[in-house]
Amino acid sequence: MQGDLRNFSRRDYENMIxxxxxxEDEHLELVGGRIVVMSPEGPVHAGAIDLCAEILRxxxxxxxxxxxxxxxxxxxxxEPEPDIAVVRGGPRDHLTEHPRDAxxxxxxxxxxxxxxxxxxxxxxxxxxxxxxxxxxxxDRRLEVLRDPTPGxxxxxxxxxxxxxxxxxxxxxxxxxxGSLLP
Numbered sequence: 001m002q003g004d005l006r007n008f009s010r011r012d013y014e015n016m017i018x019x020x021x022x023x024e025d026e027h028l029e030l031v032g033g034r035i036v037v038m039s040p041e042g043p044v045h046a047g048a049i050d051l052c053a054e055i056l057r058x059x060x061x062x063x064x065x066x067x068x069x070x071x072x073x074x075x076x077x078x079e080p081e082p083d084i085a086v087v088r089g090g091p092r093d094h095l096t097e098h099p100r101d102a103x104x105x106x107x108x109x110x111x112x113x114x115x116x117x118x119x120x121x122x123x124x125x126x127x128x129x130x131x132x133x134x135x136x137x138x139d140r141r142l143e144v145l146r147d148p149t150p151g152x153x154x155x156x157x158x159x160x161x162x163x164x165x166x167x168x169x170x171x172x173x174x175x176x177x178g179s180l181l182p
Contacts, residue, residue, distance in 0.1 A: 011076070045108050048180070051180060052083075052084055052135060055175060055179055055180060056167075059170060059173045064088055064103065065086070065088075066084060067086075067087060068084055069082070069083060070098070072085055073097060073098040073100050074100060078127070079098070080124075082105045082107055082124075083107050084104075084105070085104070086167070087099040088101075101128075101129075103169035104168075105132045107134050109138070110138060117134065117143070121152060121153060122152055125145070125148035125152045131168040131169065132144075135180055136158075141161070142165060144157045159177045162177070
């Protein structure tokens, strides 16, 4: 049958990883019941993730964990692996299951820019993530998406390298946009 698709649940996806059908080190994620193959990561993309993670660890401190390319167990059909997710608590708080919520989600985008603005933004908005940032390597800007609804984010702002941003969870800590870009 042409065009038939099979959606997978998060449980199916995790079982395939445990059984070795999908490798833990493969760059995959579950979005909308579909197993999505992510683009290979170049050095600029990797460097931007490292820069962002370092800054966010200093900003959020020990009460939060900055997770780099680790799953978020959003619902039964979605287990994305954002480039960065800042979650409440320490690493030991997430040893039995992946976190379901994040105070900030960050995607670093070059070839994935349309996907991160589209499918990913809708997924994160539906999950209720109040603060979603896209580090746009193409235009050297930070796109800040806030005020989630089931249909997407109501507030989208694009910031230049010489501007500053504060995460909603820590509004007093200002971050220079330029420090997030390689």
